[in-house]
Amino acid sequence: MSFTDFSFLVFIAAIAILCRLCPRQSRSLLLLGASYLFYLTWSARGAVLLAVVTGLTFAAGMGIERARKSQTHAWLTPLAIILLAGYLLAFKIALLGPSRGIAGLVMPLGISYTTFKLISYVLDVHWGKMDASMRLADFAAYVAFFPQILAGPIQRPGDYFSQLPPVPARTADALPRIAWGLVKKLLIADNLAPAVNYVYAHLTALHGAPLWVGFYLFPLQMYADFSGLTDIAIGTGRLFGITGPENFNRPFTATSIGDFWRRWHMSLTNWLADYVFMPLRMATRTAGNLGLAFSISVNMIAIGLWHGLTWSYLAFGVVHSLYLTVDAFTSRARAKFFKRRRKWDSAASWMGWLLTFHLVTIGLVFFRAAHISDALWLLGHLFSGLGASGALFWALVESAGARTLAIGLAGYAVLELGERYRPDLWLGRISQGQRGVRWSVWGGVTVLLIFALALLLAHSGTPRSPFLYEIY
Amino acid sequence: MRFIRDLTLAALASLAVILALEAGLRLARDRYEASFYQPDWERGYALRPNAEGWDVMESEVYIRVNSGGLRDRERIVPRPRQTLRVAALGSSEAAAFEVPLEETFEAEIERNLAPLIARRGNHVEVLNFGVPGYSLSQQYLTLKNYVWKYDPQIVVLVWNQYNLLRNTEETNPDGPQAPFYVLRDGRLAPADPAFRMPSLRTFSQRNIAIRGRLADWMNDSYLLSMLRKANVELQNQINGLSATLRRHFGPAPTAPSRRPRDYLQWWPYLPDLPDMQENWKIGEAFLREMKQDCDRHGAELELVIVDEDMQSHPNAAVRKAFMRLKGLASLDASDERLEQISEANGIPVLALAPLLGEYASAHGVALHGIGANNEGHWNKLGNQLAGQMIAGQLRVHSPTVQAWSAGSR
Amino acid sequence: MSDIVERMQAVFRDVFDDEGLVLRDDLTAADVENWDSLTHINLIVGIEREFKVKFTTAEVGSLHNAGDLKALVQKKLGASG
Numbered sequence: 001m002s003f004t005d006f007s008f009l010v011f012i013a014a015i016a017i018l019c020r021l022c023p024r025q026s027r028s029l030l031l032l033g034a035s036y037l038f039y040l041t042w043s044a045r046g047a048v049l050l051a052v053v054t055g056l057t058f059a060a061g062m063g064i065e066r067a068r069k070s071q072t073h074a075w076l077t078p079l080a081i082i083l084l085a086g087y088l089l090a091f092k093i094a095l096l097g098p099s100r101g102i103a104g105l106v107m108p109l110g111i112s113y114t115t116f117k118l119i120s121y122v123l124d125v126h127w128g129k130m131d132a133s134m135r136l137a138d139f140a141a142y143v144a145f146f147p148q149i150l151a152g153p154i155q156r157p158g159d160y161f162s163q164l165p166p167v168p169a170r171t172a173d174a175l176p177r178i179a180w181g182l183v184k185k186l187l188i189a190d191n192l193a194p195a196v197n198y199v200y201a202h203l204t205a206l207h208g209a210p211l212w213v214g215f216y217l218f219p220l221q222m223y224a225d226f227s228g229l230t231d232i233a234i235g236t237g238r239l240f241g242i243t244g245p246e247n248f249n250r251p252f253t254a255t256s257i258g259d260f261w262r263r264w265h266m267s268l269t270n271w272l273a274d275y276v277f278m279p280l281r282m283a284t285r286t287a288g289n290l291g292l293a294f295s296i297s298v299n300m301i302a303i304g305l306w307h308g309l310t311w312s313y314l315a316f317g318v319v320h321s322l323y324l325t326v327d328a329f330t331s332r333a334r335a336k337f338f339k340r341r342r343k344w345d346s347a348a349s350w351m352g353w354l355l356t357f358h359l360v361t362i363g364l365v366f367f368r369a370a371h372i373s374d375a376l377w378l379l380g381h382l383f384s385g386l387g388a389s390g391a392l393f394w395a396l397v398e399s400a401g402a403r404t405l406a407i408g409l410a411g412y413a414v415l416e417l418g419e420r421y422r423p424d425l426w427l428g429r430i431s432q433g434q435r436g437v438r439w440s441v442w443g444g445v446t447v448l449l450i451f452a453l454a455l456l457l458a459h460s461g462t463p464r465s466p467f468l469y470e471i472y
Numbered sequence: 473m474r475f476i477r478d479l480t481l482a483a484l485a486s487l488a489v490i491l492a493l494e495a496g497l498r499l500a501r502d503r504y505e506a507s508f509y510q511p512d513w514e515r516g517y518a519l520r521p522n523a524e525g526w527d528v529m530e531s532e533v534y535i536r537v538n539s540g541g542l543r544d545r546e547r548i549v550p551r552p553r554q555t556l557r558v559a560a561l562g563s564s565e566a567a568a569f570e571v572p573l574e575e576t577f578e579a580e581i582e583r584n585l586a587p588l589i590a591r592r593g594n595h596v597e598v599l600n601f602g603v604p605g606y607s608l609s610q611q612y613l614t615l616k617n618y619v620w621k622y623d624p625q626i627v628v629l630v631w632n633q634y635n636l637l638r639n640t641e642e643t644n645p646d647g648p649q650a651p652f653y654v655l656r657d658g659r660l661a662p663a664d665p666a667f668r669m670p671s672l673r674t675f676s677q678r679n680i681a682i683r684g685r686l687a688d689w690m691n692d693s694y695l696l697s698m699l700r701k702a703n704v705e706l707q708n709q710i711n712g713l714s715a716t717l718r719r720h721f722g723p724a725p726t727a728p729s730r731r732p733r734d735y736l737q738w739w740p741y742l743p744d745l746p747d748m749q750e751n752w753k754i755g756e757a758f759l760r761e762m763k764q765d766c767d768r769h770g771a772e773l774e775l776v777i778v779d780e781d782m783q784s785h786p787n788a789a790v791r792k793a794f795m796r797l798k799g800l801a802s803l804d805a806s807d808e809r810l811e812q813i814s815e816a817n818g819i820p821v822l823a824l825a826p827l828l829g830e831y832a833s834a835h836g837v838a839l840h841g842i843g844a845n846n847e848g849h850w851n852k853l854g855n856q857l858a859g860q861m862i863a864g865q866l867r868v869h870s871p872t873v874q875a876w877s878a879g880s881r
Numbered sequence: 882m883s884d885i886v887e888r889m890q891a892v893f894r895d896v897f898d899d900e901g902l903v904l905r906d907d908l909t910a911a912d913v914e915n916w917d918s919l920t921h922i923n924l925i926v927g928i929e930r931e932f933k934v935k936f937t938t939a940e941v942g943s944l945h946n947a948g949d950l951k952a953l954v955q956k957k958l959g960a961s962g
Contacts, residue, residue, distance in 0.1 A: 006709045127939040191500075258917060273918040274942065281922045282938045292919075328919050335898055335915075399843065410500075436478040440485030447489040451695075454702035457709070458504060 001041045003150060003232045004185060006457055011038070012147075016168065016239045024165040031166070031240055032141035039109055039144060046108030053087065054143045057118045058136055061125045065132035068125070077126040081119060088115040092309050110149035112306060116271055117143050121157045123275055130158045138164060147236035151229035153247045153267035166241025174238040176445060179452035180418065181231025186459050188415065189225035192217050196368070198399050203374050207381040208389025210396040215382065218368050219361050223251065224415060226265070245270075250419050251360075255352040257323040258331075260360055268306070272299050292328060297321040307367070312375060316366040323359055490695065497694035503528050504697040507687040508537060510680055514617075514667075515610045516650040519543060519603055520684055525691035527569045530841055530848045535569055541618075543567050544578075544600040551623035556589060556876050558598045558866075559619050559771075561611050562630030565778045566602025570841075570849045576600065577850070580859020581866070588867065588877040596876075599624065607638035607650045608758040615762055625872050626772045628862060629762065633740040633780065633806050639751040639758075643739075653754060660757045738798055740780045743806040756813050763819055772872050775814045776862055777807050779825035784839050785846045786832040822865040824858060831857060885932075885954060889947070892927040896920060906948030932958060 001008045015034045022030055039047040060080040067074045091111050121139075124130045142160045199206065199214030230247040237244045245267045254260035261269050277299040284291025297318075304317025338348050362379065369375035430441045506525020512518040524536040538546050551557050560566050560578050568576040578598040585596045599622055601614055615627065637643050641652055641663075652663040690696040739748060759775070766773040783803045785791050795803065807823045814821035832839050832846070839857065841848030850858060866873045890904040897915045910916040916924070925941055928934075928950065934957040944950050 006706070007713065010713075127942050129943065187500075187502075191502075258919065262917065277918060278922075278942065279938045282925075282936075282941060285922055285926050296919075324919075331915070332898065435474075436481040439478050439482035443482040443486035444489040447486045447493070451493055454699050457702035457705045458698050 001038060003229055004182065004456060004459070009453070009456070012236050012239060016171070019166070019168050019240050024167075027166050027241065028135070028138045028141050028164060031145065031242075032137050035141060035144035035146040035149070038146035039149070042109045049108055050114060050144060051140070053084075053114075053118065054140050055136070057084070057122065057143075058139050061121060061132040061139075064122065064125050068128060074126060077122060080122045084115055084119050084122070088112065092305075113149055113152055113154055114143050116154050117157070120154075120271060120275060124157055130161070134161060145237070145242065147233045147240075147242075148244055151226065151233060152265075153230055153233065153244045154271050155242075155244050155267070156271075159245065160242065163242050168241045169238040169243070171239065174235045175449060177235030177238065178232050179449050181228040181233075181235060182452050182456050184224045184228030184231065184415070184418075186228075186455055189221050189228060190459065192221040192224070194399070195396060196221050198396055199378075200368060200370070200374070203369075203377050206389075206392055206396075207384045208386040209393035210389065211378050211382050213393070213396060214378065215361060215365065219252070219364050220415070222364060222367075223248070227419075248419075250416065252357060252416070253353070254356050254360075255349050256356055257320070257327045257359060260356055261320075261324070264360075265303075268303065272302055276302055289329060293321075293325045296324045296328065300324060304367075312366050312369050312372050315372050315375065316363055319363045319366055323363070494693060494695045497698065502698070503532055503694065504701040505529065506535070506691040506697055507700060508535060510684055510687075514651065515613050516667075520687065523684075523688060523691065525697070530570045531851075533569060533572055536573070542600055543569070543573070543602065545573070547597065547599055547622060549621055552595070554592070554594045556585070556594065556596045556626075556872070557622060557624040558585075558596070558626040558628055559615075559622065559624035560598055560600050560602060560628050560630060561615055561619065562602045562778075563606040563611070563632055563635055564602065564604035564849055565632055566600065566630040567604050568600070568602065568850065568855055569604060571852050571855050575852050575855055577855040577859035577862065580856050581863045584860055584863035585866065585873065588873070591879050594876060602630065605649070607635055608755060609639075609653050610650045612653075612758050612762060613651070615765055620769055624771055626774065626866070626870060627762075627766050628774045628776055628866075629759075630776050630778060631810070632778045633810070636748065636751045636755050637739060639754040643747060643751060653758070655750075655753060655757060658757075660754070660761055740806050741782075741798065741800055741803055743809045752809070756817075759813065759819065760817055763817055772870060773819050774862075774866065774870065775810075775819050775821040776858075776865070777810055777821065777823040777825065779823075779828050779839075781840050781846050781848070783807075783825040784828040784832045786836050786838055786844075788833060820865070820869045822862065824861060827861050828854070828857060885951065885958075888931055889928065889951060889954065892924065892931050893947075896924045896927050904947055906946065906951065908947035909945065928954065934958065 001011060011034075015030070018030055019027055036047055036051075039050065057080065060076055063076045064074060064080070067076060088111060091108065121130075125132045138161065142155075142157060145155070145160070148155060196214055196218050199210055203211075227248045234244045234246070247265055247267050249263040249266065251260055251263040254263050277295055280298055281291065281295040284295055287294070300321035301314060301317035303320070304313045304315070307313045307316075338344060365378055366372065366375045369378065430438060503526040505528050506523070508519055508523045508525065508527075509517045510520040510523075519537045519541050521537060521539050521541045524534070527533050527535050535543060538544055540547060540549070558581065560581075566578075568578070573579060578600045581598045582596055589596055601619060603610070603614070606614070611629070619627065638650065639653075644652075651667040653660050654663045655661075690700050739745060742748075743752070763773050780803070782791060782794050785794075791803070795801070804823070804825060807825055811821050811823055828839055831837075837853060838844055838846040838851070839854035840846045840850060842851065867877070886904055890902065893904055893913075894900055894902045897913050897920065899913065899915075902913065910921070925936060929936060932954055934954065936953070936957075940953060944953065
């Protein structure tokens with residue numbers, strides 16, 4: 001079952017109903033059962049593995065807390081971290097030659113997400129940020145929480161446990177979030193995929209115009225795809241009473257690279273900031289700029305390699321560590337420069353935004369390309385033969401469909417507007433308004449929800465469904 | 473009163489959203505498959521007269537069905553004077569939904585033969601009786617009951633090997649959508665004389681007409697087409713779910729399937745599969761019946777064998793790899809078997825695979841589908857070539873065409 | 882007491898390049914423009930240098946606002962004498 005399957009909707013509807021019917025104390029158990037049931041639809045072996053690792057980490061947590069309280073040497077903590085990291089690394093290595101994108105992270109299901117949750121638990125207990133004394137069922141439900149297992153967000157244990165026992169949100173608050181996520185994934189991301197895939201599949205045969213299409217459309221596709229999955233994850237979690245952390249905050253409005261990473265895949269960057277960057281930086285804080293550069297590089301390379309152990313993901317990490325290092329080293333100088341030239345202020349923010357957007361897009365070329373040489377080809381041939389690339393451009397349009405480009409052009413605007421005026425954010429305000437307005441809004445929202453559901457269904461069939469059933 | 477006002481406001485708001493969605497879908501050119509069919513008393517289903525809309529299966533083409541229920545221009549029912557009529561009979565290749573009407577092979581045959589017989593003001597018409605998904609039984613019934621009123625002098629049967637699968641219930645890949653025929657004492661007879669499409673609940677002319685109008689209306693709206701597709705998929709999902717549940721919780725099947733699931737997938741390349749022998753017999757019987765029908769009406773029957781995707785793949789390496797993978801010595805075994813059957817029954821036959829394959833290899837082009845995979849139905853080039861080749865066959869082997877071109881008609 | 886606050890405020894103003902910054906107990910990263918995980922460590926280093934104390938990673942990780950930092954500094958100073 002994946003997020004865009006109709007059977008998934010049926011599944012979460014059933015769990016949501018059960019959640020409301022069963023007593024508050026047993027809801028955690030219900031979520032645990034549902035999560036493992038969900039996991040079983042992917043792999044039984046993986047479920048057993050997850051259960052074992054969860055149990056071992058739970059036991060380690062108790063041991064670590066005992067060591068902390070009695071102030072004895074905590075050998076358990078580094079052991080647990082090494083074992084967990086090694087476990088994740090082993091699968092990543094076994095996965096070499098992975099399929100691209102989000103799907104490549106799912107084997108065993110959600111191993112990146114579950115292992116990161118376990119590591120954060122171990123470290124939080126070690127640092128005394130939380131107690132290890134809780135029910136195993138709650139802990140196991142946190143680790144395996146199925147809305148977050150396919151594509152995150154990575155929720156911290158403290159955040160999760162503070163919401164127990166879960167109180168399901170109003171369905172009307174959670175459903176629009178899920179619907180918006182489905183629209184982003186199915187209507188925008190999946191429609192951009194053919195054009196982007198075409199460009200990256202035929203790279204060495206292309207130059208000029210079509211490369212620009214691939215260059216500018218992939219960030220949009222990535223954002224729509226990933227943020228759509230996140231919306232579904234958060235909305236589904238809320239149906240059961242667990243609100244996950246946000247992953248995206250209008251990333252393409254960022255005015256600097258640092259700002260970008262505070263808006264893109266936030267749960268991952270926050271995780272790495274707390275568990276990798278912070279300890280590293282603390283350890284190297286006396287080493288001045290070298291320590292800073294080192295910490296940034298390890299952090300960003302980790303982000304790159306988290307997606308997969310390939311050279312191009314590594315290159316992605318290296319590119320961004322360069323960006324951030326330069327950003328960090330020059331931030332004081334830049335601030336001083338622009339303070340003295342107040343007139344340049346608004347121009348500076350525009351330029352900053354434009355520059356950041358392009359830096360990010362360049363970085364994403366390395367992310368998407370299968371090999372570094374492919375990425376370099378694309379970047380190197382953007383301008384070559386631009387005037388003569390018309391025929392290639394039309395070949396792309398013919399193969400991917402004109403619709404792709406139409407959505408590409410409108411997509412950025414739609415996405416930004418949609419995020420700014422996201423339904424579940426102002427729906428609450430509406431419910432205090434006049435009845436006429438309220439009913440109109442509910443009417444419109446209902447139409448949109450039905451549309452989203454129908455869209456999901458319409459896209460769920462195999463390309464050549466037996467048309468027998470299409471008689472009327 | 474305020475209640476009415478609020479209700480109206482809500483209704484208007486919903487309507488506004490609906491219109492915005494329709495506009496959005498149109499702007500994005502997000503098209504969904506239109507409805508082209510209606511139930512048919514004896515054939516199971518047929519094209520719905522005057523239906524029109526987008527076919528989006530392989531490429532986006534706007535399809536129009538004429539008032540006679542054919543995917544064709546309007547055709548006058550009794551044959552006009554001084555007109556040579558060719559009836560193209562078959563399933564999806566003949567219907568050619570993947571290309572616009574002017575680019576179908578039928579139109580190509582018309583263009584090709586027209587100058588030949590244009591002396592003395594003669595015309596040639598190639599009528600498209602193709603309906604996607606049609607089995608031989610449906611094509612046979614079409615010939616028997618619907619073709620002759622147009623009075624063609626030549627009938628071209630466009631034969632897709634895959635359709636042989638539909639000849640028996642055991643091998644039929646889809647649900648029951650066409651009548652099955654069996655051989656009784658060597659003669660073709662309906663398996664179930666009382667066959668009616670199972671999805672028909674009420675069957676009155678008015679009911680069909682109303683639902684037809686509803687379907688036409690849905691075809692005009694992008695939003696409604698999408699909802700229609702969603703409904704179809706919903707049915708599929710529900711059926712799929714109930715099938716899965718039945719598999720896990722239902723009674724065990726009495727006769728467990730002994731074949732692997734994709735046993736018949738490569739059927740067109742393996743004519744000697746034991747499960748397909750009955751299909752071959754029934755197929756031959758249909759061919760004979762159609763020949764007799766044509767003889768009765770004084771028309772010529774020509775058989776044209778469509779090529780499978782792999783037979784005309786432009787890349788020889790891919791073909792070789794496929795043959796190695798499936799352990800095949802040749803991809804043409806079924807065609808050769810059919811050619812023998814056809815000649816034994818006195819029906820001129822043209823196997824397109826060798827010719828199309830040669831062209832594809834020589835020019836490195838795909839004649840099926842979009843892209844280089846050569847998957848799917850004939851594309852624009854495929855239709856054009858097929859049309860030229862069939863026209864060439866008629867010129868050389870059809871006494872009728874020769875008579876007309878010699879001006880001695 | 883106020884001496885500590887004043888010295889801390891000076892460090893804050895210097896690290897975040899904001900002459901008008903006023904140190905409150907509930908001041909968090911959300912309130913200050915340049916305060917992120919990168920500059921946070923600059924702040925910690927600045928505080929450590931100013932008050933000649935050393936923090937552990939665990940202690941830094943437990944800080945939620947400026948008030949927590951103030952309390953931590955006081956604890957460190959009180960412990961050392």
